[in-house]
Amino acid sequence: MTPPRSVLIVGASAAGLSTAEALRRQGHQGRLTLLDAEPHLPYDRPPLSKQVLAGDWEPGRAQLRSQAQLDALDAEFVRGEAAVAFDAGAREVRTATGRVLRADAVVIATGLTPHRLPGQQGQAGMREPAGMQGPAGMREPAGMQGPAGMRGPGQQGLAGVHELRGLDDALTLRAHLTAARRLVVVGEGVLGGELAATARKLGLDVTLVGLGQAILADQLGGRVSGLLTRAHAERGVELRLGVAVEELTSAGGRVTGVRLATGEVLPADAVVVAIGSRPATGWLAGSGLSLGDGVECDARCRAAEGVYAVGDVASWQHEGLGRRLRLENRTNATEQAQVVAANILGADRPYTPIPYFWTDQYDIKIQAHGLPSATAEVSIVEGDPEQGRFAAVYREDGRVTGVLGWNMPKQARVLRQQHLATQPVATA
Amino acid sequence: MKITVDEDKCCGAGSCVLIAPEVFDQREDDGIVILLDAEPGAGQHAAVREAAAVCPGAAIEVSE
Ligand SMILES: Cc1cc2nc3c(=O)[nH]c(=O)nc-3n(C[C@H](O)[C@H](O)[C@H](O)COP(=O)(O)OP(=O)(O)OC[C@H]3O[C@@H](n4cnc5c(N)ncnc54)[C@H](O)[C@@H]3O)c2cc1C
Numbered sequence A: 001m002t003p004p005r006s007v008l009i010v011g012a013s014a015a016g017l018s019t020a021e022a023l024r025r026q027g028h029q030g031r032l033t034l035l036d037a038e039p040h041l042p043y044d045r046p047p048l049s050k051q052v053l054a055g056d057w058e059p060g061r062a063q064l065r066s067q068a069q070l071d072a073l074d075a076e077f078v079r080g081e082a083a084v085a086f087d088a089g090a091r092e093v094r095t096a097t098g099r100v101l102r103a104d105a106v107v108i109a110t111g112l113t114p115h116r117l118p119g120q121q122g123q124a125g126m127r128e129p130a131g132m133q134g135p136a137g138m139r140e141p142a143g144m145q146g147p148a149g150m151r152g153p154g155q156q157g158l159a160g161v162h163e164l165r166g167l168d169d170a171l172t173l174r175a176h177l178t179a180a181r182r183l184v185v186v187g188e189g190v191l192g193g194e195l196a197a198t199a200r201k202l203g204l205d206v207t208l209v210g211l212g213q214a215i216l217a218d219q220l221g222g223r224v225s226g227l228l229t230r231a232h233a234e235r236g237v238e239l240r241l242g243v244a245v246e247e248l249t250s251a252g253g254r255v256t257g258v259r260l261a262t263g264e265v266l267p268a269d270a271v272v273v274a275i276g277s278r279p280a281t282g283w284l285a286g287s288g289l290s291l292g293d294g295v296e297c298d299a300r301c302r303a304a305e306g307v308y309a310v311g312d313v314a315s316w317q318h319e320g321l322g323r324r325l326r327l328e329n330r331t332n333a334t335e336q337a338q339v340v341a342a343n344i345l346g347a348d349r350p351y352t353p354i355p356y357f358w359t360d361q362y363d364i365k366i367q368a369h370g371l372p373s374a375t376a377e378v379s380i381v382e383g384d385p386e387q388g389r390f391a392a393v394y395r396e397d398g399r400v401t402g403v404l405g406w407n408m409p410k411q412a413r414v415l416r417q418q419h420l421a422t423q424p425v426a427t428a
Numbered sequence B: 001m002k003i004t005v006d007e008d009k010c011c012g013a014g015s016c017v018l019i020a021p022e023v024f025d026q027r028e029d030d031g032i033v034i035l036l037d038a039e040p041g042a043g044q045h046a047a048v049r050e051a052a053a054v055c056p057g058a059a060i061e062v063s064e
């Protein structure tokens, strides 16, 4: 196989940008183009629900790379322009402005689109009233401007209802939270937990609603999710768990509350919907690619000849686990990018990572390595939950499937090396 | 090669330690990165670049 002369990456965030950097580092000298629907310079998402929403960081601090580092990549960045169609056979992308981009290799890195509640959409084109936007300086972070005009879908819909995927979402939400009093968070996953924690820190009355019985129950199992749920309750979050949302209530185009299936109405002047996401593959309809839960790739992250997928959008065959996997976490974006870049340049490397994610809620820092599951048997091997620091090992059928640190990041990493070292980490 | 780390961005993943244990370590109490060697020898350069590339906090910066 001859290395491609040109590479086009669609989605220039954690996974896409990392792929570009890895391509250059691994010797790609040909053309490199990155296309992204957002106008901003590439930024990182984990800080959005934490430092940026809390106001601890200037938004510009979430930028992934400096302008000088981006320049050094010698790549062409096309920003504020969405891909709307793809022909996998011709490796041809059409954008919203009608432009056609073609390359020897195409990398799909478009991430996720948040799920919405019925009625969240409201009237298309509706905006937050001017008074809710906060100080002018909050709107456009210094150093992150791109061509104006493109607005995320989060800005449209019933006023006072938010989602959080992008920087604009975070800034709109932050501006609203500094003026709001009562927030309802819908969703008891990682994002819902972090949002509730940050909003409490900002002094809001917070109610968290979720279908599950505990915060992060599916990901961390009953014992640890029980501790996390208790931590939220102790810090003043009202919990409505194991209950469905019936509808959003509104008056005059603005949200007034959340009606639960139990009939209870939770009054709110702000609502954040964090009920999960789906892979952003809408633009790939009719492309010839196989789309299931994400872009379906082989063990080498290849979706078709010369077409690869990376990051949250990619579903691939994990040879170590012997099954298909799609991960929605930050480390996967960069680790998978190394392997995709190598394979584009002619390597034949399966991607077999040990999954890893972290979450910060209040003063609690959780690190999860491997695949801790709700069905695993959990044993505390270091520290003490009552002291607010511990490390746990998850076992299924006697085999260690995950390790977790609760305010014990280093110990969790050491446990990972002891128990999960059988699957090699992706290295270039 | 010169390495700098931004402790404020570090989320304590430990990916850097897994890849380049002679250059990076983590603090016992909060897992934040410790830079053991800010100007490592040539033998470490590939591993350090790899660590900087995968660091999920974008906390490691390498200049030549
Ligand atoms: C608020 C928040 C907090 C998080 N916190 C954590 C955490 O604590 N720990 C953790 O491990 N993970 C966390 N994550 C997850 C992590 O950020 C993601 O796994 C990571 O961003 C995935 O990178 P990606 O490049 O695959 O996708 P994304 O970062 O979503 O990037 C996709 C890019 O594609 C672009 N795009 C989409 N569609 C198109 C199109 N049609 N045309 C052109 N461009 C398009 C988008 O504009 C975007 O820039 C968090 C995510 C969010 C949203």
Ligand code: SF4
Pocket: B005, B009, B010, B011, B012, B013, B014, B015, B016, B017, B024, B026, B031, B032, B033, B054, B055, B056, B057, B058, B059, B060
């Ligand atoms: S890999 Fe990055 S985030 Fe993780 S410990 Fe090292 S510096 Fe910190």
